[in-house]
Amino acid sequence: MSPRTARTGTDLRHREHTMYEYDFHRARSAELIRRAEDERLAREAARGGRAARRALRRAAAARSGSEHHSRGSRRRWSTHTA
Template identity: 60%
Template sequence: MAHRTEAVRRPDSTGPPLTHQGHDMLEYEYHQLRSAELRREAEQARLARSVARARRAARRETREAESQDPRFRRHRFTPAA
């Protein structure tokens, strides 16, 4: 059995009739919740990418600083036993 939506007048009778009643309203609210959830997930993904980018930059700077300092030079070959 299909769900029918009947137009219902607003309490103050100013404006178009409300058509989002019953099932349609639940779908609308679900859509709003899902939309907000997707926005939060996107923001978390942007933050994670930003943190990863900052960590890579910090490692790169540390690596460059160590290559300039003779104390941190790595030996190319391991010593013979």
């Protein structure tokens, strides 16, 4: 076997290995992009649902004429005992 043939065989195996890594990289990249898009869509859906519920609450409050109250407690709990 001549040195050129031996080198070509090694180069071919290296090229095949490199192509395998490149294909794996592309597949992994595509999967990560799909996951990111799915998560973005889920966040948008959740945000839309919260906005719809908030709008319904505000509409109901406007119909009933009630004032807006914060969700927080008015009483501030202290860690000190009497």
